[in-house]
Amino acid sequence: MPKTPDYFRGKTVIITGAASGIGRATALIFAREGANVVSADIDTEGARRTGEQVTQLGAKSLVVPTDVTSREQVTDMVRRAIEEFGTVQFEFNSAGAALRRSKFLEIDDALFDKTFDLNVKGVFYGMQAILPHMLENGHGVIVNVASMSHKRGGPGTSVHYASAKGAVLTMTLGVAREFADRGIRCLSVSPGPINTPFQAAAQTAPEVVQRFRDDVPMKRFGEPEEIGELVLFMCSDACPYMTADTVYVNGGGGWR
Numbered sequence: 001m002p003k004t005p006d007y008f009r010g011k012t013v014i015i016t017g018a019a020s021g022i023g024r025a026t027a028l029i030f031a032r033e034g035a036n037v038v039s040a041d042i043d044t045e046g047a048r049r050t051g052e053q054v055t056q057l058g059a060k061s062l063v064v065p066t067d068v069t070s071r072e073q074v075t076d077m078v079r080r081a082i083e084e085f086g087t088v089q090f091e092f093n094s095a096g097a098a099l100r101r102s103k104f105l106e107i108d109d110a111l112f113d114k115t116f117d118l119n120v121k122g123v124f125y126g127m128q129a130i131l132p133h134m135l136e137n138g139h140g141v142i143v144n145v146a147s148m149s150h151k152r153g154g155p156g157t158s159v160h161y162a163s164a165k166g167a168v169l170t171m172t173l174g175v176a177r178e179f180a181d182r183g184i185r186c187l188s189v190s191p192g193p194i195n196t197p198f199q200a201a202a203q204t205a206p207e208v209v210q211r212f213r214d215d216v217p218m219k220r221f222g223e224p225e226e227i228g229e230l231v232l233f234m235c236s237d238a239c240p241y242m243t244a245d246t247v248y249v250n251g252g253g254g255w256r
């Protein structure tokens, strides 16, 4: 919960990856708090469904079909959000995926490039598009989704993905420090395994999922809402001295 009641009412958040999982859960949490929610995703139908749920919660919604690997589309996403709501205070970059598991020696250029285009360039484009607007307003909070995997490197299955998330962490740190004295905060979240369609999309075998679970001290996957509530806290006025770092949400560690 924010420190100030109604802190989010009428303020605007752009969420990429809003059609599913962590992005959707976060969209609904911000809607609960009365924020205007811009749902952006390559999955247009899913983003529309999130938009409908946002409206049902009494908040204002704008759905913008967006492929975050396209600079043009991301720039347009931000332009449309500002046009609709006037000011954008928050951006949550959740779009991302491991795409496919692969042993390190079998990672080809196509998988490596696609992984970095989505997870790294998507965040890079998102931040470059919104920052001029936030700097003009002298205020803005950007939260990016990294991953617990950057700590372990993803041996045997996903070095491509883990290293991309490492880049997200570093980019977040750099942006936060570059603009820290101009009203901008930038943070990342590093989840452990979370119950979303993400694992299916990464073609994770059931025995691998079981291994992830056994490896977590709490012996369970996290829920997407457990990330969304943290994002809300980060964007709120509760701890404005907080910037640059990542916060782990992982049931006590473990996972790859």
Ligand SMILES: NC(=O)c1ccc[n+]([C@@H]2O[C@H](COP(=O)([O-])OP(=O)(O)OC[C@H]3O[C@@H](n4cnc5c(N)ncnc54)[C@H](O)[C@@H]3O)[C@@H](O)[C@H]2O)c1
Pocket: 016, 017, 018, 019, 020, 021, 022, 023, 040, 041, 042, 043, 046, 066, 067, 068, 069, 094, 095, 096, 097, 098, 118, 145, 146, 147, 148, 190, 191, 192, 193, 194, 195, 196, 197, 198, 199, 201
């Ligand atoms: N679920 C986990 O275990 C886990 C753990 C650590 C980090 N993460 C990260 O959390 C973030 C959210 O993942 P999730 O678990 O909610 O997965 P998810 O698959 O439920 O959601 C990801 C969303 O991103 C969207 N997306 C994919 N490519 C896109 C593109 N090019 N442009 C726009 N949108 C695109 C998908 O359509 C989907 O709606 C990702 O960055 C993921 O890497 C997830």
